[in-house]
Amino acid sequence: MPQAFALARRFFDDVISSPVNIFLLGLICYFSYKLIKKDSRKPAVGKKSKSEDDLPNMPKRDFTLEQLKEYDGIKSNGRILIGVLGKVFDVSRAKDFYGPGGPYSVFAGRDASRALGTFSVEKSQFKDEYDDLADLRPSQMDSIKEWEMQFLEKYPLVGNLLKPGEEPKIYEEESSDEKKQL
DSSP states (O other): HHHHHHHHHHHHHHHHHOHHHHHHHHHHHHHHHHHHHHHHHSSTTTTHHHHHHHHHOOEEEEOOHHHHTTOOOSTTOOOOOEEEEEEEEGGGGGGHHHHHTTTGGEEETTEEEHHHHHTTOOOOOOOOSOOTTTTTTTHHHHHHHHEEEEEEHHHHHOOOOOOOOOOOOOOOOOOOOHHHHO
């Protein structure tokens, strides 16, 4: 037993004798913690969140601003839609961000284009009527287009946002490849 203690003591002395070793030990501890923490966040096998389990794929359709407001995560049985540059995305699977109480819940059921372009989540950035964004700077418009690309990569595109006086289109059921291109 004394020999095992002496070996452990020697190992400990070697580790703390160099700042590089201390740094490496810290990195090992940090990444081990991250791995353990990441695994503990995974849902139990076979369990899905409400948005994954209960909400079927939404058929493609066009929305007025008034219709879009219904999809705020509360009135629509958990369905959350967001408009960006005339396109409507189903962000229900990201309810922790866009759902009630989430950091971006003000986007839910609204055209978020102006807010995304100005990097603001203030309610003053949302209008109750159609917003042509004509007063935004080119850099802000570029920012909105970048957001639109991110939304296209992450979330299902479920329709278009109608301008005043514009009639909705009637969509037939499409394949998933056609739906992405809407």
